[in-house]
Structure formats: structure tokens, C-alpha cells
Amino acid sequence: MTREITEDSWRDLEDSLPAYGLYNAKKLEGSEKIFLAVNHNGFRNVLLQINSIDSAIFDNHSRGLIVQGKDLVIKRIESTFIVITCSDKEGHKTFNLVATDILNKVISGLKPADAVTQTLEKWRKFWGSSFRKILTEDQIKGLFGELWFLFVWLLPKNHKFVENWVGPSGSRNDFEWKNLATEVKTTSSVRGHIHRINGIEQLDPPQDGKLYCFSLRVRKEKTAQNTLPVLIKRIQNLLASNQHLLDLFDEKIAISGYSPAHEDEYSEYQYRVIDERLYIVDDEFPRLSVSSFQDGVPYGVERIDYDVNLEVCRECLIARNPYEFNSVLDITSGLS
Incomplete structure (x- = not known):
């Protein structure tokens, strides 16, 4: 006891x-x-x-x-x-x-x-x-999305994929491998998979590699069972047999600004997962890049944030669940 x-x-x-x-x-x-x-x-x-x-x-x-x-x-x-x-x-x-x-x-x-x-x-x-103060609601939602992708889509295949979660360290994308990266976006928009893109380079694929965009759509509901503390504990339980990976995960959670001291406050943010999708970011994917401007980014413009509506790029959709993800991608070579 x-x-x-x-x-x-x-x-x-x-x-x-x-x-x-x-x-x-x-x-x-x-x-x-x-x-x-x-x-x-x-x-x-x-x-x-x-x-x-x-x-x-x-x-x-x-x-x-x-x-x-x-x-x-x-x-x-x-x-x-x-x-x-x-x-x-x-x-x-x-x-x-x-x-x-x-x-x-x-x-x-x-x-x-x-x-x-x-x-x-x-x-x-x-x-x-x-x-510190607790994370903002947008930060809570963003961290929830990254952890959902880690727990539901990646860790069942290989627990070592926690090493590829680099979002907390400030990397350009949330998950990175040698020739592959994944950007995670979470939205509660009632219109669908609509996301804010932070900067003109965020959706640039890695050099000589591929970029995927994981889009998670959630709804805040009092009866929902998914919260940051619940998701974190599930991942900790999954990694419990490997102390190195567990310590690494806890370290990354701390770097992200999350603290168990505020667990009660974070538990108030209860999410129901409405829909989850994985997209390939290619020429058909709606995005801006430096090449989008004929003469380059206008002089003096230091940052460009914009919204994308992924409902218009069905041809880029490659998976709606982790099972499709495994069949579409050669995970053993592409995500190692």
C-alpha cells in the first residue's frame, strides 16, 4: 500500500x-x-x-x-x-x-x-x-499530438523510436531519422484538418529525404479519457523495462515544459480523438517555400506563418491508422 x-x-x-x-x-x-x-x-x-x-x-x-x-x-x-x-x-x-x-x-x-x-x-x-507556469492550451494540444503519434504509431513497432522524438529540443521537425522526418500537427478545428504552419521552412523535406505530416484532429470533451498525464503514464509503462529509454523520455518531457506537479491542471484538458491521418509532403501538398516566391522572400520579411487545409489534398493521404502506416512504408528500413 x-x-x-x-x-x-x-x-x-x-x-x-x-x-x-x-x-x-x-x-x-x-x-x-x-x-x-x-x-x-x-x-x-x-x-x-x-x-x-x-x-x-x-x-x-x-x-x-x-x-x-x-x-x-x-x-x-x-x-x-x-x-x-x-x-x-x-x-x-x-x-x-x-x-x-x-x-x-x-x-x-x-x-x-x-x-x-x-x-x-x-x-x-x-x-x-x-x-514555470503550466503550458498554454495550444502547447498542451501540440504536445498531446506528438505523444499520440509516438505512443500509437511508433512505439508498438520499436521502443527505440523515442530517440527520434526531437521536437522538445527545438529541431525543425518533431521526429527525425537519417533520411526521413515527420511533422506533427494537432487541431480542434470544426472545419477539419486545418493547421497553422510556423515558418516558411517547417514543411521543407530533409535533404535527400522525405517529409511526412501527421495530422491529429481532437475535440475537448469532459467525458473524454485522453489527457496528457494519462498518455505520459502509458508511455512510461511501455518503456518501464528499458531504464535508458525511460530516462530519455522523462528528460524530453521535462524539456518540453511539462511537470507532474501540474498534473491536476493538465487533467482538465480531456481530448477525444476524432480523426488521425498521415500525409506525404510532396509537390501536391499545400505549403509555402522559398521557391514559392518568384524573386525570393521579400526583403525585410523575417517570418511567414500561414494556415493549410489538408482536406484539399486527399491524394497526399497515405494512412489513417498505424496499420495502414506499416503497410505503406517500409518501416524497418525507413524509420531506423
């Missing part, structure tokens, strides 16, 4: 702050050696009792998060603890998740130092992003 640390876990400790150098502390139910504590600055702490200071660890590599060994008097008894301190209130939501993870690792039998080390390695990817 797992235990969870929430905002309610801290309320009685934060009702009034202790004097300088002291802690308000309480033992966690079900554990004799784990305490939650708040110091005179109002900083939240998790205290893990250990046998000696030699068993402690020190870590200050994350802004607003410090791990150190201390001798403290708790409930009139002096003991040695690993103290995990959150000194930034903007990080409270993530700290609850970190503390919960540490707590359950220790309860399951892991040594306190190992529990802290393993948890920090996992959550450090998300720690900085937890202080």
Missing part, C-alpha cells in the same frame, strides 16, 4: 512557525523513522532517521532543494537524519511528489540514502520546470 504526501500533510505544521533554529515536526503514520517538519523560515523538510552521519548524503545541485545530514532533537530525542529541504515555495507541489516517492521507497525497504539518491535522479529532470 503506497502512501501519499499532500498539501494537507503540512497544514498543522504550518499553522504557526517555530522559534529560530527549531522545527515543527511529526512522525509519519506507519513509519517510525520518517518525519515531516517545517523550520522557522517556513521551509518544508522530510527527515529520514539514520544510524550515523556517515550514512548521510549531501546534494545541492537543484535550485531550492538541499539534502544534507544533521543531528537534530525531535520529540526530546537526539538522532541523526538525512534532511531534504525545499526552500522555494514555488516548488511545493513537486516536493510533495518527491517526498512521496522517497517515503514509499523507504517503506518498501530501501536504505534512506539510496531512496533519496534514486528519487533525486528521477525528479531532477522535472524540478526546474515545476516553477
